Amino acid sequence: MRSLNSEKQSALNTSKSTLKKEAKNGYLEPSFTPEESLKSKNNGNGNYGKQTDQTPPNNAPSSPSNMQLEEEEERGFLPVFRNQNFLVLWSGQVFSQLADKVYLVLMIALISTRFQQPDQSISGWVSAVMIAFTIPAVLFGAGAGVYVDRWPKKIVLVLTNLLRGGFVLAVPLILWFSDGISLGSLPLGFCLLLTITFLVSTLTQFFAPAEQTVIPLIVERNHLLSANSLYTTTMMASVIIGFAVGEPLLAIADKFFENMGWGLDIGKELIVGGAYAIAGLLLLGIKVKEKRNFQAESPHILDDLREGIQYLNDHHKVRNALIQLIILFSIFAALAVLAVRLAEIIPSLKSSQFGFLLAAAGVGMGIGAALLGQLGHRLSHSQLALVGSIGLASCLMGLALFGQQLVSALILIIVLGLCAAVVGIPMQTTIQAETPEQMRGKVFGLQNNAVNIALSLPLALAGVAETYVGISAVFVGLAAMASLGGVLTWYITRREFKQ
Numbered sequence: 001m002r003s004l005n006s007e008k009q010s011a012l013n014t015s016k017s018t019l020k021k022e023a024k025n026g027y028l029e030p031s032f033t034p035e036e037s038l039k040s041k042n043n044g045n046g047n048y049g050k051q052t053d054q055t056p057p058n059n060a061p062s063s064p065s066n067m068q069l070e071e072e073e074e075r076g077f078l079p080v081f082r083n084q085n086f087l088v089l090w091s092g093q094v095f096s097q098l099a100d101k102v103y104l105v106l107m108i109a110l111i112s113t114r115f116q117q118p119d120q121s122i123s124g125w126v127s128a129v130m131i132a133f134t135i136p137a138v139l140f141g142a143g144a145g146v147y148v149d150r151w152p153k154k155i156v157l158v159l160t161n162l163l164r165g166g167f168v169l170a171v172p173l174i175l176w177f178s179d180g181i182s183l184g185s186l187p188l189g190f191c192l193l194l195t196i197t198f199l200v201s202t203l204t205q206f207f208a209p210a211e212q213t214v215i216p217l218i219v220e221r222n223h224l225l226s227a228n229s230l231y232t233t234t235m236m237a238s239v240i241i242g243f244a245v246g247e248p249l250l251a252i253a254d255k256f257f258e259n260m261g262w263g264l265d266i267g268k269e270l271i272v273g274g275a276y277a278i279a280g281l282l283l284l285g286i287k288v289k290e291k292r293n294f295q296a297e298s299p300h301i302l303d304d305l306r307e308g309i310q311y312l313n314d315h316h317k318v319r320n321a322l323i324q325l326i327i328l329f330s331i332f333a334a335l336a337v338l339a340v341r342l343a344e345i346i347p348s349l350k351s352s353q354f355g356f357l358l359a360a361a362g363v364g365m366g367i368g369a370a371l372l373g374q375l376g377h378r379l380s381h382s383q384l385a386l387v388g389s390i391g392l393a394s395c396l397m398g399l400a401l402f403g404q405q406l407v408s409a410l411i412l413i414i415v416l417g418l419c420a421a422v423v424g425i426p427m428q429t430t431i432q433a434e435t436p437e438q439m440r441g442k443v444f445g446l447q448n449n450a451v452n453i454a455l456s457l458p459l460a461l462a463g464v465a466e467t468y469v470g471i472s473a474v475f476v477g478l479a480a481m482a483s484l485g486g487v488l489t490w491y492i493t494r495r496e497f498k499q
Contacts, residue, residue, distance in 0.1 A: 077373050080226045085218040085286050089157075090230065092283040093211065096161055097238035099275035100204065103168065104133070105246030106272050107197060114175065115190050125190070132194045136202040137452035144205040145445010146308070149438065152290065153214045157283045160207040165276030167196050172266045209444035216432040216440070217288050222377075224429045229373030232425050233366050290437070308442030311435075318434050320489045321427040322447055324385055327485040328424050329451050331392065331478050333458035335361065335416075341463075341471050342399070348406045360410050364417020371418075372425050381426035382490045388422030389486020395419060396479035400472040423486070 080086055111125045148156055171193070178189040219227040253267030312319045336358060343354040376384060395416035402408040435443045465474050 077226050077230060079223050080219065080230060080373075083219060083223075083227075085288070086215075086227060088282060088286045089211070089214060089218065090234065092157065092161070092279040092286075093231065093234055094238070095275045095279035095282065096207065097235060099164070099168075099272050099279065101238055102246040102249065102272050102275070103200065104129070106168075106250060106268050107193065109247070109250055109268060110171070110175070110193065111190070115187055128190075128194060129197055132197040133201045134452070136198060136205055137448070140202055140205045141449030141452050142308075142445045145209040145441045145443070145448065147441070148206060148209045148213060148445065149441030152288075153210045153217070154283070154286055154288050156206055156210040157214065157286070158280045160203045160210070161276050161280030161283065164200050164203050165273045165280060167200055168269055168273035168276060171196060171269045171273075205448065208448055209441055212428075212432065212444045213437075213440040214286070214288055217290065217437065218286070221433055224433055225376050225426065226373040228425045228429045228432070229369040229376065229421075232421060232428075233369040233373075308439065308446050311439050311443065312446065315434065318431050318443065321381075321385075321430040321434075322443075322450065324389075324427045324485055324489050325424060325431075325447065326450050327481055328392075328420055328427075330458050331396075331482060332361070332420065334462035334474070334478060337458070337462040338466060338471060338474060341466055342403055342409065345404055345471070346406050346409060347404075357409065357413055360413040361417035361420070364414035364419075365421045366417075367414070368418035368421025369425060372421060376422075376426065381430045382494065384426040385423050386486045386490040388419045388424075388426075389482050389489075391419030392416060392423065392486075393479040393483035396475045396482060400475035400479070403471070403475070 107129045108122070108126060111129070112122060116122050116125060174192050174196070175189045178187070178192055181188040183191050215227055215231065216224060250268040250271060253271045254265065255267075257265070257267040257270075312322065339354040339357040343349040343357060349356065372384075379387070395412045398412045399409065399416075402412065431443065431447065432440070462474060465477075
C-alpha cells in the first residue's frame, strides 16, 4: 500500500511539473479560475469574491495525457456548434447585428425620401442621426454594464431586442402622425426619428455587455477562443453584408408590399423591426445558469462603477487586454477616415469607393477569426497579441510606402484585418475568462464605454492629422502605436507570470 501511494504521488508530481513547463513555455494560459484569482487579489477583505468553498475547479486536468487528448479532440468550432445555448445566442446575434447595420441605411432612406430638399445636401441630416446614435454609447456605456450585472441576462437580451423592434415598427405610424408639423425649423417627424434613434442606441448599450457576459456562462473556458472567433466572424460579416445589401434589401421589401396592393409603405420598417423581433424571440430559448440573487444587491451605481475600475486596476492581465483593444479600435477608427483619402489617391478608385477598402479589412478579420477558432489554442493569448501587433504595424508601414496602388493596398488591408483578429479575439477572450461572473457586466460596460470613446477621438483627429502631416506619416504613427501596445502587453504578462 505504501508503495502504491508513493507511485501515485510521483505521478502527480510529474503531472504538475509537466503542466508548469508547458505554461512557462507559453503553450498554456494559467489554469486558475477567476474566482481563485480574486481570492488571491482581495487580501481577505471580500470585496470581489464571495465564494467560500474550496472545491477544486472542474476543468483541472488529471494528467498530461488526458489534457493533451482533450486538447486534440475538443478544440475548434465543432464543440461550439454542439453547444445548443451558444447556437441560440449566435442566431440571435445574426439577426440583431444585421438589424443594427441596416437600421442606419433605413434612416438615410427615410431622410432622402421625406425630409431632404432637392437642392440640399444630405450630410447635415445624416450627421444629426449619427450623433443621436453615438451619444448613448458615450453616456450610458459604463452604467449599462452595471445594471446588466444586477439583472438576469436572458431578460436583458430578450427585452432589448423586442423593444428595439417595437420602436422601429412604430416609425410609419409616427411619421404619418407628424406629417406636415414642424418643431421650430425642423420637421417634427425628423425630431421623432432622432428620438427613436437615441432610444434604439440606448437599448444597444444594454444588449452588448449582456451578450458578452453570457458567452462565458454558456461556453466552457477552453472553448472561449473558438466561440469568440465565431462571434467576431459574424460581427464582421454583418458589417459587410448589412451595409452592402441594406439598400437593395429595403428596396425589395418596399417593392413586395407595393405588389401586394395594400397601399402601405412599411416594407423597410418591417424588415428592420422584424429582424430585431426575431432576435428577441430566438433568445427566449437560451438557458443561462446564473448563480446570483439579483434582488439581494442594490448598491449605488457609482459604487459599482468604482468597484469595476478598482478591479481593472488590481488585475493587470484584464486591464492590459482592455488597453490593447482600445488601441486596436483606435487604429480602425482612424483607418475608416483615412480610407477616404486613400481611395482618392489610388488612380483606379474614387473617394466615394472607400467602402471597398473597408470591406477588405472585414474580409481579413473574418479569415483571421476562422483561423484562430481552429488553430489559436497553440499559442498563449499574450503571444498571439504580440504576433498580431507586429503584423498590424508591418501592414500600416506597408500602407505608408505602397498604399498608392490598388492591388498592394487591398492585400495589405486584408492582412491588416487578419492581424486585427489575431489581436482582438484573444484579448476579448482573456477578459471573459479572467473576469468572475459578478464583475463581468461592470467590466464589459467600462470596456464598451472606453471603446466608444476610442472610436470617437480618431474620427475627429485622423483627418486633421492627415491634412497637416500627410497620410504616410499618420500610418507610421499608427504603426508605432500598434507595435508599442503589443510589446508592452506581452512584456507585462510574462513578467507577472514569472513572479
